[in-house]
Amino acid sequence: MSNELLSPAEMSEADRLTIAAGPADGIGLMRRAGEAVAAEILKRYHAATHVHVLCGPGNNGGDGYVVARILAASGVGTTIWSSGAPRPESDTALAAAECPIKPRPLSGFDAEPGSIVVDALYGAGLSKPLSGDAGKAVDTVTALHLPVVAVDLPSGVSGTSGDISGRAFRAEVTITFARKKPGHLLLPGRGQCGEIVLADIGIADGIIAQLAVSTFENVPDLWLGDLPVPALDAHKYKRGHVGVFSGGPSATGAARLSALAAARSGAGAVTVLSPGNAMQVNAAHLTSIMLREAGSLEEVQEFLAARHPEALVFGPGLGPKPEVGDFALQLIKALTAEARTSAAASHALAMVLDADAITSLAHQPQALFEAARQPNAPALAVTPHEGEFGRLFADIAGDKTLSKLDRARAAAARANAVIVYKGADTVIAAPNGRAAINSNGAPWLATAGSGDVLSGIIAGLLAQGMPAFEAACAAVWLHAEAGSRFGPGLIAEDLPLALVPVLRELFDARMAGQ
Template sequence: MPHTEFPHLAQILTVAQMREAEQALIDTGSSVDTLMQIAGRGAADWVWRMSAHRKVTVLCGPGNNGGDGYVIAEAIRERGGHVEVVAATESRTDAARNARALFGGQVLGPDAGAHGDVLVDCLFGSGLTRPLSDDHFALLTRLAAHHRHLVAVDLPSGVQSDSGMLLNEGLPRYDLTVALGAWKFAHFLMPSAAKMGTLRLVPIGVTPVEGAAQVSGAPQVSAPAVDAHKYRRGLLAVVGGGMPGAALLAAIAAQGAGAGYVKLFAESKRNVPTDIVVETGALSEVLTDDRNSAVLVGPGLGRDGEARERLAIALADPVAAVVDADALVLLAPHALVERAAPTVATPHEGELVALERSFELDGAGSRPDRALALARASGMVIVAKGPDTVIAAPDGRLACVPRATSWLSTAGTGDVLAGVIASRVAARVPAYEAACEGVWLHGEAARLCGPAFTAGQLAAKVPEALAACL
């Protein structure tokens, strides 16, 4: 989805940032009308592909999003397509009125019984902050019910751009959402992301915005150097605990994600593959190899006194650490005071709440707000994982992740993710970048699995996902 050859096309902008970016274009010689033509005709290309000469209905609202709709409709009409416009109300901006005047087709009123194959929603765009009125909601849902396919322009109407909140219950689901100018947070955050369908972006010339969040994309990975050996590629120490299967699963996943050597610290070698080295005995005695480049602690750790001790010993290792699962519940701020090496935390929602309590945060704001607040308070890179994963760094960098398959909602996939991220950290990728790379590889491995896979099958696909980046 992100365009790695054009990094600014991967940026995610708030409503305020988008307005400033558009104003910057206008200040340098463009105009609202020109930008509307660029955006609308770019969106029309995607609508044209979906419609395949079938009937298109464009629902236009009063503002500039409605103006985009008139441009889309005119572009389709010029190509010989069958298109009609339903105007929810009169246009209320100069650019929208100009676009309506340029449309050479039929404009119907809100009571029209329009039906067809493709409905294009241009009722309201990214600036919406309150629910749709009863009349507008009824119009949108009625038209949606009478069309086979739905396309949202910029955002589905009834969605709050910066938070991903649904401002109305019962909003329709879309087959395609065409973002205009830049991605918005709602394209990636739940619950709105579940309504979007396929995502596409129409550039309008927006330049890079300093401090903007980014869409996390495929990593750029190269083969090991010709003189590489296992330690140079990175030694990852995986700390086991009371439930050894989870740590073993993480270790297996880590083997395929780039580290040259994965070593499991556990109480037993039973059921461990022969190509994973197991160190037994007291952790304080065996976790002393100065060749370690990263440590992973948490999967299967448990929450008893022994687990707390193992966590403390793991964090005392002066290398980068990945903290997951039970370790996140046990983690206290004082455990990080002496750490100089980077730490990555990978909480799901429940663990995120536990960390917020530990660091005395109120948990207010959107998911990106919460992840950034925790990253800054803790000094850790935060991977707030879930159907709308967000990655935040203490220095303010922020990334959202395109939706992965919902088949990932099965036991053990979080252990696989921790292993993959830890492997990238062990391979000496900086912590924030390693987190972004690990999340992408995890999602790609899931895509390669197809439906109904186990965590073990997911781990086995990690090398194939890595190969896709070479």
Template structure:
């Protein structure tokens, strides 16, 4: 059941989608039937979202995306809309199912050069879909620029033309759509920026592609939804106690920079850790004591005191970095936690501390994973793009790598789960699994929100959730907490929204 639910969240590459189509056709569903069903979904979206759109332009490209446009134009024509189709190549040059769809369309059709967006109430973009591999240029690029400058709304087929299905990148220029209709499953480009912003509202339509094809394809990239990790979360039991839910530790910085650690600690407690302790340098103990209530406090002045604390094996998840300060102490503490068998969330200053010797961190992470004996990563990294560059400068600067590619390569190198943050946060594991997040609001771009995320991750780790699922769940919860609060959000508001997030999870069931 859990596997089937996760497959509902699968994101498919162009090759994987092609294989799903091939398997479906091989099982007895003709390709033209899939195209006709796709066209019906497009037409239904147009008629439902734009009931007043009488004059509709359909832009048809040279492949199956263009075939979908021809078939949708025929349906809308029968529905009484005033439809005109504009083709990039003459219909007689089309092949396969696209040629059949063009032959079945008996409405007006003209070359693309005759298209003027201002003359229509709605435009259907069927020029290029997810398979576009080179930048738009020439006549098509100029047309897209004119279309974007017009006030006419656009519904894109599969993906807005000019958006890479693999990376979400703009290839030269790209259509800015109000809505996008795709089929069977999304592609990474629907969620990765800037593709996500170009897509508008995305509708995923079931056109009869075999869901069992996913078992053969075995995708490893997913939209970050509860179906991906809910079955691995710990649920408090009636007969349980706080020690069942783990003991998280957050390292505090000096007296003048304690707030970030307290945000992480509060979030860890709200997110389900049974106990949370802050390890504080001596000079910050009184400051922290004045602000902490349910979060406990222990002095941790140096590596000797840390070693003594780590003798308590009940301490099982750690956050290091928020407000801590970059340098030798952070490096020593991180390596000590990993060597002692703790699961570590490294953020902010903790990440920056290893910029001159990232391999030391990666070696410690590999050793910790090997010591566990189950290949489960002991390290979770939560960098924003600047921090990512400090640990992985070559990956960050490599041309042609998507954000998804970058996170996956970094996770494999670091033997860690990598949470590459942003509006399109990517969570990647060393084994190649990845999730792209879609929860949250622009108000999350505020000081301290990343510290809260670190605490939520640590809470899931403390309760025994595997590292990839813990990080993915935390990112989703973090975004949902922002959505629950709304405008005016600051980081201090996020932990208080987590009860609503958990209530929503419980209400939706398994």
């Protein structure tokens, strides 16, 4: 598995453990890293007139000295620009001594059109704004529109958070080693990386396993083994039942989008729970989706007792009103009480809170958090976008020292829920600290109703017995992949059907792996 994301500190520990285990030593890893970068440059940039390698005083700079040595030996015109001398007797000093090119001071950096730049200044190792000579180098490269190859991470981008404090190089390609870092996937850093190439420099999977990493890139390998496959004797209720709450007569579309997405994701039965005054509107638009009047808590409880749904979607189209939040709390408490006292306890009931439910609960967040912590409470998945997150978790959102990854984790722990912190760099976090960063997002998903579809996919997978964290991760990936493949012109109604070819490929891969 190579979907683990390592913080800069974890990457340093992986280096240390690898060196301690042998036979590789520090300079050996550095040489391999430089060789990987040089190979990419020679493969990609045949027409480059000259290569300018910018070297910092640390390990990132050491990689750069190796790159320069190999390029020069291959007949490529190469200049080294140094921001400072390596520490004596360090691996970087040894790499610099092995390189026949005499470095020039970075303060004099200049380049010509047609050349390329290798950014080996700081990578993920910089913890302060890029300034001085390095900042001027960024300005020069930007003004000349020169292609940049970044070693590990574009200098100026935080490997931990993806934040840019001041300036940063914008790379055409970034070569990193062993595993990616959160900063490669979190915005705005992701936009600076260009294409990301993951190079093997001899850090074994067993070394990574020793780190007990809890952050992952959201790719199918993370959850494919939990993707539900219908049994040969399955009937519709064995495949899971989802209930989706509808808004009033003028706000029914969101629930229908969620319901159709739940059905397309594999749920065997889906019921729209409608207030009485919206029954005719919903009935006019539903065919394979069932419909039931459930405008009061008593009617909802009757539905739960009769049909035992495995998952509910609450929020889309309900309106950002305090009474919606009150109803959500009553529903969670009713589900908790039923699980304690009835045969329905065998059903692992889960609930997706989205859209208006999140805003409506923002005036009493503590009540939600307390309800979610009760024994036998339903598993919760909460799916806020940036604004909704700020309303429900105001203090966490306001802490500018936290990355998006940190904020999602803190919110998941507080709410005892899986948090799907939406955006172009969606972060999924579980209460136990596991987290995943999505990397296949597409701008076509920025359309009304897209989030309602996502909630339905999550609920559909939950209803089929997929664990909450894995269900949320799979749904986010599926949703993004379907949108990306559809492309321009996408509207939310297109997404449920666009899931079909993506699901088919995943099922084929799932079955091939058994």
